[in-house]
Amino acid sequence: MDLGLAGKRAIVCGASKGLGRACADALASEGVELTICARTEAALRQAAEEIGQATGVTVEAVACDIATEDGRSAVLATCPEPDILVNNAGGPPPGDFRDFSRDDWIAALDANMLAPIALIRATVDGMIERGFGRIVNITSGAVKAPIGILGLSNGARAGLTGFVAGIARDKKTVGRNVTINNLLPGAFATDRLMGMFDEAARERRRGSIPAQRFGVPAEFGQLCAFVCSAQAGYLTGQNLLIDGGAYPGTL
Ligand code: NAD
Numbered sequence: 001m002d003l004g005l006a007g008k009r010a011i012v013c014g015a016s017k018g019l020g021r022a023c024a025d026a027l028a029s030e031g032v033e034l035t036i037c038a039r040t041e042a043a044l045r046q047a048a049e050e051i052g053q054a055t056g057v058t059v060e061a062v063a064c065d066i067a068t069e070d071g072r073s074a075v076l077a078t079c080p081e082p083d084i085l086v087n088n089a090g091g092p093p094p095g096d097f098r099d100f101s102r103d104d105w106i107a108a109l110d111a112n113m114l115a116p117i118a119l120i121r122a123t124v125d126g127m128i129e130r131g132f133g134r135i136v137n138i139t140s141g142a143v144k145a146p147i148g149i150l151g152l153s154n155g156a157r158a159g160l161t162g163f164v165a166g167i168a169r170d171k172k173t174v175g176r177n178v179t180i181n182n183l184l185p186g187a188f189a190t191d192r193l194m195g196m197f198d199e200a201a202r203e204r205r206r207g208s209i210p211a212q213r214f215g216v217p218a219e220f221g222q223l224c225a226f227v228c229s230a231q232a233g234y235l236t237g238q239n240l241l242i243d244g245g246a247y248p249g250t251l
Pocket of ligand 1: 016017018019020037039040064088091092111139185188190192193
């Protein structure tokens with residue numbers, strides 16, 4: 001299926017590895033020109049080279065912290081008029097909510113709520129003017145089924161989710177072929193998740209997933225590419241779980 005994206009421009013945040021990298025790979029495979037960012041320059045440059053070599057698309061790499069104003073300005077200077085925006089950053093640390101300081105909360109809000117909102121604000125009007133836009137926020141399955149020790153993540157992502165719900169259904173966005181959706185990963189085999197477990201814990205976690213395996217980042221990237229596709233213009237304001245059946249609810 002041709003997703004109708006060849007020649008479009010995308011900003012993909014947090015794309016040197018993991019789920020962001022998988023989204024960048026899948027979009028590049030569809031002929032999307034990329035601006036990718038991550039904090040570690042060497043890893044980001046290597047990702048950009050690999051993606052460019054594999055697909056032939058232009059990949060600009062901007063090493064920055066997307067949670068900062070300077071970082072976002074650098075990304076937007078490189079790609080001021082994206083057709084696609086994939087918001088992503090590392091998740092906040094786990095812990096007992098009693099131990100979280102105000103600074104911990106501000107850092108979580110900056111990375112997982114305010115940075116995506118700032119990038120949406122900076123790019124959505126151009127998408128509306130051009131009559132095409134796809135915004136995807138990588139959030140978490142914990143938005144639907146909160147995990148106690150991930151209080152910072154639960155709180156910050158709930159804020160982003162509420163904000164998106166309000167603007168995605170506006171006539172000015174979806175009425176102009178600009179969609180905004182959230183992708184909610186369950187357990188994917190990325191460095192971040194695998195780094196949290198020893199061998200025994202990993203097996204227990206794997207066994208708890210109805211699919212009996214961790215998600216493969218490429219599966220996530222391909223869902224992202226479809227949500228960004230020309231065919232997905234009627235899909236907006238949704239929170240799409242991709243979790244191997246882990247969420248137990250009917251809806
Ligand atoms: P990862 O650590 O494998 O990759 C994160 C990427 O984002 C890296 O490229 C890193 O350099 C970049 N990054 C992190 N913080 C950044 C920042 N402030 N500015 C710019 N770049 C930044 O992580 P992942 O597993 O791919 O997770 C991505 C997101 O999805 C995280 O928010 C995570 O909490 C969430 N998530 C992941 C899973 C999972 O199973 N992997 C499950 C639920 C939620």
